[in-house]
Amino acid sequence: MNVYRTKAELKAFVASTRAGGKTIGFVPTMGYLHEGHASLLRQARSENDIAVLSIFVNPLQFGPNEDLDRYPRDEERDLALARECGIDAVFMPSVQEMYPQQPLTSVIVHQITGRLCGASRPGHFDGVGTVVSKLFHLVMPDRAYFGLKDAQQLAVIQQMVDDLNFAVDIVPCPIVREPDGLALSSRNVYLSALQRQQAVVLSRTLAEAEQWLHRPEITVEQFLKLIVERIQTAKEAELDYAELLRYPSLQPLEPQQKTAELGEKLILALAVKFGATRLIDNRIFESAEG
Amino acid sequence: MNVYRTKAELKAFVASTRAGGKTIGFVPTMGYLHEGHASLLRQARSENDIAVLSIFVNPLQFGPNEDLDRYPRDEERDLALARECGIDAVFMPSVQEMYPQQPLTSVIVHQITGRLCGASRPGHFDGVGTVVSKLFHLVMPDRAYFGLKDAQQLAVIQQMVDDLNFAVDIVPCPIVREPDGLALSSRNVYLSALQRQQAVVLSRTLAEAEQWLHRPEITVEQFLKLIVERIQTAKEAELDYAELLRYPSLQPLEPQQKTAELGEKLILALAVKFGATRLIDNRIFESAEG
Numbered sequence: 001m002n003v004y005r006t007k008a009e010l011k012a013f014v015a016s017t018r019a020g021g022k023t024i025g026f027v028p029t030m031g032y033l034h035e036g037h038a039s040l041l042r043q044a045r046s047e048n049d050i051a052v053l054s055i056f057v058n059p060l061q062f063g064p065n066e067d068l069d070r071y072p073r074d075e076e077r078d079l080a081l082a083r084e085c086g087i088d089a090v091f092m093p094s095v096q097e098m099y100p101q102q103p104l105t106s107v108i109v110h111q112i113t114g115r116l117c118g119a120s121r122p123g124h125f126d127g128v129g130t131v132v133s134k135l136f137h138l139v140m141p142d143r144a145y146f147g148l149k150d151a152q153q154l155a156v157i158q159q160m161v162d163d164l165n166f167a168v169d170i171v172p173c174p175i176v177r178e179p180d181g182l183a184l185s186s187r188n189v190y191l192s193a194l195q196r197q198q199a200v201v202l203s204r205t206l207a208e209a210e211q212w213l214h215r216p217e218i219t220v221e222q223f224l225k226l227i228v229e230r231i232q233t234a235k236e237a238e239l240d241y242a243e244l245l246r247y248p249s250l251q252p253l254e255p256q257q258k259t260a261e262l263g264e265k266l267i268l269a270l271a272v273k274f275g276a277t278r279l280i281d282n283r284i285f286e287s288a289e290g
Numbered sequence: 291m292n293v294y295r296t297k298a299e300l301k302a303f304v305a306s307t308r309a310g311g312k313t314i315g316f317v318p319t320m321g322y323l324h325e326g327h328a329s330l331l332r333q334a335r336s337e338n339d340i341a342v343l344s345i346f347v348n349p350l351q352f353g354p355n356e357d358l359d360r361y362p363r364d365e366e367r368d369l370a371l372a373r374e375c376g377i378d379a380v381f382m383p384s385v386q387e388m389y390p391q392q393p394l395t396s397v398i399v400h401q402i403t404g405r406l407c408g409a410s411r412p413g414h415f416d417g418v419g420t421v422v423s424k425l426f427h428l429v430m431p432d433r434a435y436f437g438l439k440d441a442q443q444l445a446v447i448q449q450m451v452d453d454l455n456f457a458v459d460i461v462p463c464p465i466v467r468e469p470d471g472l473a474l475s476s477r478n479v480y481l482s483a484l485q486r487q488q489a490v491v492l493s494r495t496l497a498e499a500e501q502w503l504h505r506p507e508i509t510v511e512q513f514l515k516l517i518v519e520r521i522q523t524a525k526e527a528e529l530d531y532a533e534l535l536r537y538p539s540l541q542p543l544e545p546q547q548k549t550a551e552l553g554e555k556l557i558l559a560l561a562v563k564f565g566a567t568r569l570i571d572n573r574i575f576e577s578a579e580g
Contacts, residue, residue: 007455021309104400105419105453111394129395130454137455163395164420165297165427 001082002089007098007138010091014140022049026141026168028132031055031092032072033081036176036184040145041085043173052139053082054091056098061127067276072186091139098134107133107164109156112250116152116269117280120240125156132157136166144168149175149183151267151282155248175281177203183281194236195274201234202270202281209268213259213285220244221255231272240271240278247284263287291372292379297428300381304342304430312339316431316458318422321345321382322362323371326466326474330435331375333463342429343372344381346388351417357566362476381429388424397423399446399453402540406442406559407570410530415446422447426456434458439465439473441557441572445538465571467493473571484526485564491524492560492571499558503549503575510534511545521562530561530568537574553577 004010017024025048027040033055044051055078062068075092082090107129112118118125136144146154158170176184181203182196191199205227212218212226227242244259245252247267269282294300307314315338317330323345334341345368352358365382372380397419402408408415426434436444448460466474471493472486481489495517502508502516517532534549535542537557559572 011457018308019311101452103453104402105450106398106400107395107454108398109395134453134455137457140457160395162391163393163424164397165424167301167427167430 001079001087003079004089004091005093005097007093010089010138013089014138017050018140023142024048024140025051026054026135026139026144027052028054028056028135028144028146030057030071030186031078032074032186032189033078034176034184034186034188036147036149038081038085039176040147040173041082041087043171044143044145045086047171048143050088051086052089052091052141053087054093054135054139056091056093056131056135058098058127058131059095060099060103060130061124063121063123066121067187072189091135098131103130106130107160109159109163112152112155112159112248115245115250115252116241116243117271118152120271125153128153129156129160132160133164133166136168141168143171145171145173147173147175148284149185149281151247151269151284152250155250158248181207183279185279187277187279190277191274195277198234198236199272199274199279201231201237202272202279205230205270206268206281206283209283210285213266213268216258216260218259219255220253220257220259223259227268227270231270234272236274238273240273242268242270244268291369291377293369294379294381295383296387297383300379300428303379304428307340308430313432314338314429315341316344316425316429316434317342318344318346318425318434318436320347320361320476321368322364322476322479323368324466324474324476324478326437326439328371328375329466330437330463331372331377333461334433334435335376337461338433340378341376342379342381342431343377344383344425344429346381346383346421346425348388348417348421349385350389350393350420351414353411353413356411357477362479381425388421393420396420397450397454399450402442402445402449402538405535405540405542406531406533407561408442410561415443418443419446419450422450423454423456426458431458433461435461435463437463437465438574439475439571441537441559441574442540445540448538471497473569475569477567477569480567481564485567488524488526489562489564489569491521491527492562492569495520495560496558496571496573499573500575503556503558506548506550508549509545510543510547510549513549517558517560521560524562526564528563530563532558532560534558 025044027044057071106126108126113125180200182199231239245267247265266285271280315334317334347361396416398416403415470490472489521529537555556575561570
């Protein structure tokens with residue numbers, strides 16, 4: 001497995017791979033890899049000639065009061081996992097290598113970034129769009145793998161790829177969960193034992209939501225009220241948002257609309273804080289029709 | 291010469307060219323080609339295995355009160371010129387083909403777009419950055435050719451390429467002029483005989499500017515005053531801007547600075563309206579030091 005810390009090394013590897021007519025599968029991450037990432041790595045490995053992982057904690061997508069400095073890192077363990085998953089090349093640039101000068105260019109996706117995490121993290125998705133554009137240009141992947149846990153991120157990247165005609169297929173991958181249902185996240189390590197116990201409220205609420213969604217007379221507003229009440233049963237939980245939206249457009253619904261009449265793909269997305277740790281989870285419903 | 295009107299056809303051509311290990315030179319244009327474009331096409335032709343021209347009048351880079359609808363077009367003449375220059379493939383998509391849905395993604399370059407044409411044409415360079423990103427992703431060129439007449443556009447594209455790590459070399463090409471000095475432009479056809487006669491004031495002013503710039507005691511402010519007065523000798527001319535800036539950063543200078551002390555690459559950029567027709571021209575000075 002090759003580990004590259006400079007763009008020049010990576011580009012040389014990509015050029016020789018492309019010249020050999022080989023396909024490239026790419027998994028961009030911020031490191032501190034868990035089984036969720038591993039599932040992406042294995043899929044990239046199995047569907048392409050060459051599998052590339054990037055590990056870069058991108059300052060551009062953190063707000064001034066967010067956890068950039070304390071974002072967890074473990075280079076050695078990450079490389080061991082990558083090796084185990086059969087990754088061919090890891091790109092681990094420094095901030096200086098990725099942003100040698102003050103960047104003046106932003107890749108901005110409008111509308112679908114205005115809600116959910118975009119609303120509570122202004123500028124976050126501009127940072128994501130910009131760094132993913134950079135990485136796509138450096139890695140030139142045929143396929144790039146993103147987890148459905150960050151469903152909004154996935155929708156934003158897919159929109160960006162479609163709008164800007166990037167020559168890459170975006171492959172959505174299912175959420176990987178702990179045995180009790182908690183979605184895997186690098187941020188789970190911050191949780192206290194009590195918070196960890198109660199954090200299961202996100203996945204439980206999502207699981208129960210399906211039957212509520214199918215109640216014949218229930219409206220969007222009533223449905224969300226049930227969701228909020230369910231989250232509040234966890235004493236440590238502080239709700240950031242609970243939204244039911246069209247997916248992947250993330251366009252809002254009318255509060256008085258009956259959920260059973262929504263013949264569309266919908267997403268129920270949750271963000272809940274436990275102390276300073278903010279967890280997200282979601283579930284996509286193919287259609288609310290009973 | 292192949293003429294492609296769809297992205298799918300173009301992508302198939304690009305894929306087979308890349309697979310054959312051939313280099314691609316690319317000239318993006320809005321058509322109505324003149325000798326200035328021809329010089330770019332010939333250079334792209336001579337420096338690459340395959341030369342690609344795009345012709346697309348991009349609605350995104352026109353303001354609501356600009357000349358999108360009356361922008362001149364002559365497909366037949368453009369294709370004849372492209373053939374004459376040895377172009378291998380022409381991409382001429384419709385607006386519907388380039389923007390099949392309302393685009394939500396913008397590629398925005400900050401700072402250097404705030405002055406000159408960016409100041410009088412808000413949103414213009416967002417449209418340019420976005421469409422050039424799309425075209426780069428579709429054509430995948432090794433080299434792309436841009437005329438120095440649109441010096442700010444060139445600076446914006448170079449910044450975007452550097453910031454986003456596009457795998458393309460931007461090749462700046464010299465301004466091509468009429469025998470009397472007028473810079474070639476698709477918009478020159480709009481000029482009345484009298485306006486055409488007086489339009490030479492731009493290139494004459496730029497030619498005379500060099501000696502003024504080298505006057506030992508002259509300040510930036512005094513220099514620009516001479517420029518403005520010189521433009522105003524043309525009765526039909528209405529000055530939009532005359533600016534002396536650092537190049538390619540397009541950062542401003544202090545008005546009281548002495549030009550002879552500016553040991554930097556500078557650009558003197560002019561935009562002048564003749565009736566409804568807006569002409570631009572510029573000159574880059576390696577250093578103002580006498």
